[in-house]
Amino acid sequence: MVPEHIRKELSDHCAHYDSRRVGLIWVLQQLQEYYGGWLNDDAVREAADIVGVTEADAEGVATFYNWFFREPVGENVIVVCDSISCHLCGCDKITAHLEKRLGIKMGETTADKKYTLLPVVCLGNCDKSPCLMIGDELYDNVTPESLDKTLDEISSKPKAAAK
């Protein structure tokens, strides 16, 4: 449970909207950050309670959006677009390269908890396919080479990595 003053802040935020449920996404975001990057069952329940929606609704939202995690994830979450444009432009090659380099399969987290690899639907960046995101950063026209460079950089300055 978050402390009372945070709970109040979250609840007050929802009061700004005509319908409190509009605040649900923001509340889930805050709770995910508070709980160390992912939402456990209790956190989803807490969000439902704060906002005043059913647990089923909160779970629906928490499982719909790509950037809510219902399981612990690594320090850097890589989401690779596998929708139509990126598929045509060879995202499979990118995924294969990442799986090989990180030694994990799609949906897994590296043993050192540094990277989590996930698929994502269209990032709205089709003209620069194939593309992916690492944390909050969007990467265009990715190739195995450009990817290696990026990952080398991230690995060399661990603390500065995107959250």
Next chain:
Amino acid sequence: MAEKIKVTIDGTEHEVEAGENILQVCLDKGMLIPHFCYHEAMGPLGACRLCAANIAPAADKPGRLEMTCMTRASAGMVINVNDEYATKFRKSVIEDLMLNHPHDCPVCDEGGECMLQDMTVITEHQHRRTRFPKRTWKNQYLGPLVHHEMNRCITCYRCVRYYGDYALGSDLGAYGSRNRVYFGRLNDGVLESEFSGNLIDVCPTGVFTNKRFREVYTRPWDLQTARSVCVSCSVGCNVLPGFRHTDLRRIKPAENDAVNKYFMCDRGRYGGEFVNLPSRLSDARVSGTSMMTEDGIDAVAAQLKDIATKHGAGAIAGLGSQRASLEANAALTAVLKALGSDRVACFGSQADREAARLAASITASRELPTPSLPGLEKADFVLSVGGDLTAEAPMLDLAIRQAVRQKAPLFIVSPRAGSLDKFATASLRTAPGTEAGIVKEIAAGGGKDFVAQVATALKSAKSPVILCSTLHGDAALVGAVYQLAKSANTADRPCGLAYYYKSANTAGVALARKDESPEAIAADAKSGKIKALVVLERNAAAEPALAEAIAQCEYVVAIDCYENATTNDASAVLPCVAHYQSFGTILNFEGRAQHFSGLNIPGSATMASSEVLLNIAERLGASEIIQGLDFHDVYDITTESGKAVDGIRTGDSGALVKSDSKPTAPPSAKPASTGMVAWHIHHTFGSEELSAMSPPIAELAPAAGLELNPEDAKSRNLSDGQNADLTKEFGVSGLLTVNAGLAKGTLGIRVIQTAVSAPRKEVTA
């Protein structure tokens, strides 16, 4: 009225209303555009992409592919459903939906009445091109009513839109995204909604199916079905009971725009299995000897005649039935008339009788508008008084939920919180017997707190409705509610008023011209003045006011469809078919006379109770009485439309009855008692006599027991879950539930009919 405009659909010009939904227009005109996510009750969503057509804003403008369900009609619009590209597109949508759908219709429970099957055939998708494995899901346990099979889902969202958005249930959700969306509860568990069975009908595929129906393999086309009216409460939902061989296999709602439209409640849907019980009666029994019904009728007629000759006409009385048709109750009066008697009692107590008769006469006077279910949905103010709508008239609750969704304020005055209370603007918990006083305060205007809040909201409402229960025998409340509605009713602002009742035809028998208090009949039976009782479809031996009379009366004839305390004790038992095999007319809460018809099913009785009684009358030589038997003589009714009550046909919208007599003055309220009040709690599942015997309903019924408010429990040193002995104070003892949602100063007694536990008969298809 919206403006009329012209649109062209596949080359033909049609006149439609501006802004009308194109898909609905086409469906109404009999053009079946394939669709899934659109449902008239829930409106469009645009999720499935199946209802595509080529739509151009005008004949000289280029058209493009659009979803018909998301398009509103505008003048000159050209819609081409049969456009080549649109046709191809719809076919491809089905192909996509079938990517993960199992190809096993022959073993699917939806098979034969599956919308996905229909749409697949219509779009002519026949060939599967994919070769990869199909996505699979785990199914959930959702309770005894609804079966879950997620692999069949096509992600149309109808289930959550019905269950959550429409019925305001909270325990069904859609989880996940892209091609992995799961529809179900958070965990295994019994669905909480009292309207969960409608999932079966709204889900276009076999994800949600009827758990009872699928238990014994039957295809829908193997069912024998005759349209009927639900017998489980006074709402009168239209239904399609389906029989196979000797048993009722399922009940589905039958569409009726004037009543229940698409849906029904779980009690009605699953409450019909009493028809299948091994305790159903098929033979007559006279003095312990089994015989053919015809022979039984002979014996009964002879015996009744004998008693009448020996002891005079006054020695015979009838006990009418609130769950039997107008015809059956009329036939009972014909039998009595043939014997020279006119003594009938249809109610369980004088209090119940007064409340129901007053309510029915107010309704039938048609002085105030009685809202139908669709009318209730449009109310902008709702006041519910005296009862628990969900438990006592379930579909009225679902209609009120629609009003609540449109932001109508909802106020509840009752002794106990029910399912609807969580949507109430404000609720007032008050002891039975005190509600009338509160209603009077509201009518008087002024007041404070709750009373003032209700009065203010009522004043500003444009289409208010007031609903009142008659199940607790409070005629003073019935009268007070009538006065309030009358004072709120003006020519330009009509105020709807609806009373609801204990049984399917309570409103009908409440309008009988001849009916006396059961206490009077009981007294005469006990004193020996009455020597014979003819009991029509009624377990009178289980009614406190009549139990002794039945036990002591010399000759009791019981006519019923199943074995109960009354038939067990009776001198003669004549079997009749159960409601869903029977025919006749019943009056619902609105005073709407509806006809229902039945099927003759092997293994059960062959006559409706009305036929049994008419046969007795005939044996008594009363053919003149039978021929002259006129509804109008027996009941104080005509119809608003002038249609004869016995001219109503099954499946039409029935007719609202009308009575010329003015409502009698309500009795003045009893002085509010200062002590604790004991009263009967009706539960959605288990309190209604017939449905309580149905195994799935019995499974959902709570245990019988007592309820006290925490304060009252504390002052008696009682705690939740303990066996409370309140014999001294109230003459009862039982399992205690401490309920904060119960009015202080009251003892609630949960009426749960003891279910006859009987295994379902094994029948091979």
